[in-house]
Amino acid sequence: MMHPLAQRILQKDVRALARAISYVENGHPDRLELLKDVHGYQNKSYIIGLTGPPGAGKSSLTSELVTLLRREKLTVGVVAVDPTSPFTGGAILGDRVRMSPHYTDPEVYIRSMGTRGSLGGLARATKEAVHLIAAYGKDVIIIETVGVGQSELDIMHVADTVALVLNPGAGDVVQAFKAGIMEIADLYVINKADLPGAEKMKAEIEHMLDLVKHDAPWRPPIVKTISTKQEGIEGLWDMLVAHRRYLEHSGEGERRKSLRAVQEMLGVLEQQWLAFIKAKQQAPEFLRTKAEIAQEQKDPYTAAEELFSTWIKS
Ligand SMILES: Nc1nc2c(ncn2[C@@H]2O[C@H](COP(=O)(O)OP(=O)(O)OP(=O)(O)O)[C@@H](O)[C@H]2O)c(=O)[nH]1
Ligand SMILES: [Mg+2]
CATH class of the missing domain: 3.40.50.300 (P-loop containing nucleotide triphosphate hydrolases)
Known part of the structure; x- marks a missing residue:
């Protein structure tokens, strides 16, 4: 099923277009769904x-x-x-x-x-618009x-x-x-x-x-x-x-197009990683590490490496 806004955009509903662009500007939860549908x-x-x-x-x-x-x-x-x-x-x-x-x-x-x-950035929102x-x-x-x-x-x-x-x-x-x-x-x-x-x-x-x-x-x-x-x-x-x-x-033209697609994927991945890290800031291992750094039991570099390898395995 296509997102109703995506459907309306394809039917040349200009108000749907305006609303969808607001979605990408504001990072609405449906943003990726919409972009997938119109791709x-x-x-x-x-x-x-x-x-x-x-x-x-x-x-x-x-x-x-x-x-x-x-x-x-x-x-x-x-x-x-x-x-x-x-x-x-x-x-x-x-x-x-x-x-x-x-x-x-x-x-x-x-x-x-x-x-x-x-x-998440003007450049990203503009490209998506x-x-x-x-x-x-x-x-x-x-x-x-x-x-x-x-x-x-x-x-x-x-x-x-x-x-x-x-x-x-x-x-x-x-x-x-x-x-x-x-x-x-x-x-x-x-x-x-x-x-x-x-x-x-x-x-x-x-x-x-x-x-x-x-x-x-x-x-x-x-x-x-x-x-x-x-x-x-x-x-x-x-x-x-x-x-x-x-x-x-x-x-x-084709070469640029595929380059762009890869760039966009990397952009979304980066964004997802950032969101992941943000969400993890209440996780027990993060809080533990934070305390260790505060008490100077661990340097921030080792701590970051350890967290990264823990998360990448999970
Ligand atoms: N003499 C002259 N003035 C021009 C020409 N084209 C634009 N202008 C003037 O230059 C000024 C800036 O024009 P804009 O079209 O707003 O320039 P812009 O690059 O969009 O400006 P920003 O969006 O603010 O960066 C205006 O006062 C225009 O009238 C031209 O060909 N000759
Ligand atoms: Mg201008």
Whole structure:
């Protein structure tokens, strides 16, 4: 028997989708059941990750992309991740303005994810939300996240194509390459190309790519956009489509997909281990060990090893 929420999601009930995403955010007991049930119904969505420094124009680009996709009669999901604010405050409010033409479009589903309520991590909740939206059957899903830390890199693993959004001006390129985003960027967007320095930045990125990706099967293209003037959006979409084709033809898409599945399994396992350890903190052997450590009869390292081997055998 399928979970009733899962069933309703597959029947394109948007309220069920919203409720299910709350479940993954809040770590509801039915969460894994739901994810199991919708697994295997997610094959057709094309998932795009848009990342980049704060204010790079990710939301403006997303909004323009959505406009283009809707013209092509494609359905869209947007997940805006805001790791900086525990209450999904300022940035999301700005997004509401930028995304406003799409809020009334029933074929566009927009969801914000914040730190608040995301039990067990924003990255995990975001990835699971994307799975649910994919099961609902959106043609394209865009994830917007500020590229600052490891957890944002982690979120990007759920995407088929990762686009790194940068702006003309010093610092950004080197910074991005340092942060490890470069390993996962399939595409570079130089947004705000109306500002001086866009060509220079393009040359800098090309140079970096010459060094690092000279023999890679996919050379990340660099697209210039001015999202506030709707310029370059078609070019961006063309490159996204090109990358999607590459994923299909090269087998890289399948490779990434199985890698992702293993990663997700590891994530769930880790979570279960943590829950297990938490639950064990009232167990007699734990309390005994705790006392032994307090009385300095045992060092914490030996104690941890002993507990681990006891538990792994049980
Ligand atoms: N000049 C210029 N300004 C732009 C362009 N695209 C976006 N902006 C402006 O840059 C600011 C930030 O744009 P957003 O789309 O909110 O950027 P973001 O990356 O989503 O920002 P955060 O979500 O806060 O990290 C806004 O004031 C936009 O109007 C552009 O192509 N040219
Ligand atoms: Mg934004």
